[in-house]
Amino acid sequence: MERLRRECPWDAEQTHRSLVRYLVEETCEVVEAIEDGTEDDLREELGDLLLQVVFHATIAAERGAFTLDEVAGGVADKLVARHPYVFADGDVPDDLDATWEQRKRAEKQRTSALDGIPSQLSALTKAAKTISRARSHAVDLPLPAEPVEADVLGGELLALAARAQASGLDPEQVLRDALRGLEGDIRRQESPVPAADGS
Numbered sequence: 001m002e003r004l005r006r007e008c009p010w011d012a013e014q015t016h017r018s019l020v021r022y023l024v025e026e027t028c029e030v031v032e033a034i035e036d037g038t039e040d041d042l043r044e045e046l047g048d049l050l051l052q053v054v055f056h057a058t059i060a061a062e063r064g065a066f067t068l069d070e071v072a073g074g075v076a077d078k079l080v081a082r083h084p085y086v087f088a089d090g091d092v093p094d095d096l097d098a099t100w101e102q103r104k105r106a107e108k109q110r111t112s113a114l115d116g117i118p119s120q121l122s123a124l125t126k127a128a129k130t131i132s133r134a135r136s137h138a139v140d141l142p143l144p145a146e147p148v149e150a151d152v153l154g155g156e157l158l159a160l161a162a163r164a165q166a167s168g169l170d171p172e173q174v175l176r177d178a179l180r181g182l183e184g185d186i187r188r189q190e191s192p193v194p195a196a197d198g199s
Contacts, residue, residue, distance in 0.1 A: 001051075001058045016056055023052045081107065101136040112190055113137035114183055123175035124157075130182060139189045141182070 004011040026049045033041040057068035082103045084090030093099035110116060113133040117126060134141055148156075164171040 001054050005058060005062070011055075014055070014059070016059060019052065019055060023049075023056075026052050078107075097132075098136045101133070105137075113139055113186055123172045123179060127175060127179050127182070130179065130186070134186050137190075139186050141185060141189075 001011075006012070026045065030042070030045045030049050033045040037045070053071070054068060057066070057071050061067045080087045082100060085092045104110070104116075108116060113136070114130065117129050117133065119126075121129065131141070131143060161171050164174065
């Protein structure tokens with residue numbers, strides 16, 4: 001990659017921003033290989049995704065920001081710190097998901113269940129992430145919690161998409177709007193209620 005940055009005009013002119021679309025595309029191709037491809041397809045697509053990581057790290061290293069070794073070291077340190085029951089003498093927690101979120105919250109000094117949820121996620125993925133975070137942070141929300149079978153859920157989501165299309169609605173936009181309301185509810189629940197002054 002360092003040689004490509006020196007000798008290939010296209011590679012030399014790329015920036016973090018110009019590479020975003022390739023990062024997204026390669027990630028989607030990994031998902032496709034997992035869901036519909038062969039082991040060879042997955043190996044190839046993981047290599048393409050790894051290339052994006054190396055490319056970004058190389059650009060950063062040129063500016064003296066960080067190196068690929070620092071990227072790898074950082075994620076290794078993070079995994080060790082978040083798994084004391086593997087790398088130290090800690091007990092395996094009863095609720096691994098909640099404990100993971102607690103460690104992450106403390107490490108990143110997050111104060112809200114909404115902190116760190118990427119704004120670029122699709123509305124459905126962001127909704128699922130937001131609800132999961134709220135539940136792991138013990139935010140009480142009036143949302144259904146009954147389990148559902150995957151094929152039933154898939155059918156219900158398809159039916160909702162069909163109803164949206166028949167109604168001239170964009171389901172992504174409608175869900176984003178509803179999600180903004182849910183985020184407001186979470187923020188209100190997380191905000192301390194001002195104490196009465198007693199007068």
